[in-house]
Amino acid sequence: MLRVPSPQAPLLAALSGTPASPPPIWLMRQAGRYLPEYREVRGKVSSFLDLCRTPKLAAEVTLQPLRRFALDAAIVFSDILIVPHALGQKVEFVEGEGPRLEPVRDAEAIGSLDRTSATEALAPVYETIERVVAELPQAVPLIGFCGAPWTVATYMAEGGGSKDQAAARLLAYRDPATFRRLIDLLVDASTDYLVNQVRAGARVLQIFDSWAGSLPEDAFERWCIAPTKLLVERVKAEAPGTPVIGFPRGAGVQAERYVKETGVDAVSCDTSQPLAWIRDTLQPLVPVQGNLDPVLLVAGGAELDRRVEAILGALASRPFIFNLGHGILPETPIDHVARLVHLVKSGSA
Amino acid sequence: MLRVPSPQAPLLAALSGTPASPPPIWLMRQAGRYLPEYREVRGKVSSFLDLCRTPKLAAEVTLQPLRRFALDAAIVFSDILIVPHALGQKVEFVEGEGPRLEPVRDAEAIGSLDRTSATEALAPVYETIERVVAELPQAVPLIGFCGAPWTVATYMAEGGGSKDQAAARLLAYRDPATFRRLIDLLVDASTDYLVNQVRAGARVLQIFDSWAGSLPEDAFERWCIAPTKLLVERVKAEAPGTPVIGFPRGAGVQAERYVKETGVDAVSCDTSQPLAWIRDTLQPLVPVQGNLDPVLLVAGGAELDRRVEAILGALASRPFIFNLGHGILPETPIDHVARLVHLVKSGSA
Numbered sequence: 001m002l003r004v005p006s007p008q009a010p011l012l013a014a015l016s017g018t019p020a021s022p023p024p025i026w027l028m029r030q031a032g033r034y035l036p037e038y039r040e041v042r043g044k045v046s047s048f049l050d051l052c053r054t055p056k057l058a059a060e061v062t063l064q065p066l067r068r069f070a071l072d073a074a075i076v077f078s079d080i081l082i083v084p085h086a087l088g089q090k091v092e093f094v095e096g097e098g099p100r101l102e103p104v105r106d107a108e109a110i111g112s113l114d115r116t117s118a119t120e121a122l123a124p125v126y127e128t129i130e131r132v133v134a135e136l137p138q139a140v141p142l143i144g145f146c147g148a149p150w151t152v153a154t155y156m157a158e159g160g161g162s163k164d165q166a167a168a169r170l171l172a173y174r175d176p177a178t179f180r181r182l183i184d185l186l187v188d189a190s191t192d193y194l195v196n197q198v199r200a201g202a203r204v205l206q207i208f209d210s211w212a213g214s215l216p217e218d219a220f221e222r223w224c225i226a227p228t229k230l231l232v233e234r235v236k237a238e239a240p241g242t243p244v245i246g247f248p249r250g251a252g253v254q255a256e257r258y259v260k261e262t263g264v265d266a267v268s269c270d271t272s273q274p275l276a277w278i279r280d281t282l283q284p285l286v287p288v289q290g291n292l293d294p295v296l297l298v299a300g301g302a303e304l305d306r307r308v309e310a311i312l313g314a315l316a317s318r319p320f321i322f323n324l325g326h327g328i329l330p331e332t333p334i335d336h337v338a339r340l341v342h343l344v345k346s347g348s349a
Numbered sequence: 350m351l352r353v354p355s356p357q358a359p360l361l362a363a364l365s366g367t368p369a370s371p372p373p374i375w376l377m378r379q380a381g382r383y384l385p386e387y388r389e390v391r392g393k394v395s396s397f398l399d400l401c402r403t404p405k406l407a408a409e410v411t412l413q414p415l416r417r418f419a420l421d422a423a424i425v426f427s428d429i430l431i432v433p434h435a436l437g438q439k440v441e442f443v444e445g446e447g448p449r450l451e452p453v454r455d456a457e458a459i460g461s462l463d464r465t466s467a468t469e470a471l472a473p474v475y476e477t478i479e480r481v482v483a484e485l486p487q488a489v490p491l492i493g494f495c496g497a498p499w500t501v502a503t504y505m506a507e508g509g510g511s512k513d514q515a516a517a518r519l520l521a522y523r524d525p526a527t528f529r530r531l532i533d534l535l536v537d538a539s540t541d542y543l544v545n546q547v548r549a550g551a552r553v554l555q556i557f558d559s560w561a562g563s564l565p566e567d568a569f570e571r572w573c574i575a576p577t578k579l580l581v582e583r584v585k586a587e588a589p590g591t592p593v594i595g596f597p598r599g600a601g602v603q604a605e606r607y608v609k610e611t612g613v614d615a616v617s618c619d620t621s622q623p624l625a626w627i628r629d630t631l632q633p634l635v636p637v638q639g640n641l642d643p644v645l646l647v648a649g650g651a652e653l654d655r656r657v658e659a660i661l662g663a664l665a666s667r668p669f670i671f672n673l674g675h676g677i678l679p680e681t682p683i684d685h686v687a688r689l690v691h692l693v694k695s696g697s698a
Binding site: 161163164166169170173174176216217219251252254271274291293295296299304310325329 | 512513515523565568569600603626640642644656675
């Protein structure tokens, strides 16, 4: 079922360690609300989760940005919280507010989660991938993804987003054995989820650890690095040859250790990571991806041009994938995205 | 008016570069909702800002934690948003929601801010300091503080807290000249504010840059480092000899540059900064402060004990001030604070 990676795919070349000029580019949340054609499709279903679980529509929105821009990858339209949903947790997305979950904070609640029906619950994502891959040229791989166990657990324990992920941190400190059960369950479920995405046609994987920055080093080791390492190892055993990009957002100094210890094939850098540090510390270890400020893409203008030049100048002569430092914002003007892709593709680095 | 720093004050010794065993300790937001006696005083006034502007009550709550715990510093009870309030921006604190401000996002709104009456508006803070200092022993200095221009500007532009400070970042990218006026105004107002706090009796200053982590390096240089450098230079010119602690929360790798370029006398480290990196990169430059996870202080238990040991073991043999990596949480059990102070003061490092 696996497609043979095409040597012509710039994203795969970069991930295999070959610098390219121009470098490949894709954008986190490239399928989304900044596109009017996305908003039109979104209007056809009552909830965001319904969109993720309707393969025909999810495939359509996955492909939309590729029709507008010369992007080097598609990323399956889904959400990291589809995994807790598949485990039986109640998850909804409240318009203008974000995700809301029935919190899972004790042994009983965690014990009631169930992996046996997860594959069936996640089947629409796999069908979405099959539909998208059928439409994509060989040079444009599809990226599958999941949230890292730590980040998904923060939403599960908190019952939604939060500014400090205190509920998960508190559970992890107070009752590490119970929290470990949740993390282990997420490692298992995420392994299946990523492997099944590869079987459906994903040729690259990304693990989003959006809240990696909220933990001190010992907890970071225990709840970010160790579970990610296990997840990467298992995925590599079951779907060999599929590169895995890790995105430890906010990890700061700890990103170096994350790269060395988790075994990811590439690392995505957030906006706050300085270019010289990325170049000198991370890029010698693995290909790097990043890290334009999504707010600067909203602003546009000469400052955007200058920053794109700076990023290309610092990173593009070694294996590099152009991306944002965080997801694209809904208010991003389409013209600015076109300008960005043009700047990167005109290859002035 | 300035008190001569006492050589017996452990906080001042640490800030002057002398390691102490045990090291000094104070806690960010040590005067606050986790104390029942604070909640009692808070109940006497209708708003949080009223409490900050009622010297008798603000002095009382400043002193409360010192009566319970053997802390080595007091920090004046106030809020970083008292400065925009003093500049004429409408600021209120909504119970259970946080600060709400009338947003300031264009040249006209910024032009309407006025520094001329700020000293009068901030007079209650200075009176609070005088009252507190009259009660404190020489060995316990009072810390004055302000928000860094960047962080205060994020609240002013956003109209409150936010998860990504997008309004300020957008204004800074789109109209840097206008944003510069806001930052310059905040540097001026913050200089006066810090110097007046020293004149009232503060012997140490801290600059809180809570949102230093949201900017890419070029914007970090422009909006965090440069204004902080100017603020520190001016304060040092007008109130020589008063040590300034910088707290660039979330700055990650960029904390090193922040220390080297701003001229702060010490740096406060957030929870995510690894101890070995603090020890090897920051502590050779200046005394360091931090960085226990406030959530771990809520949790308590053996894990708290172990982490306190680890922090002391890594940092206490060189100039060091024990603190949290962020403010103390309202749900923190008082017994855990007592345990922490005991652990640090029993000096097992």
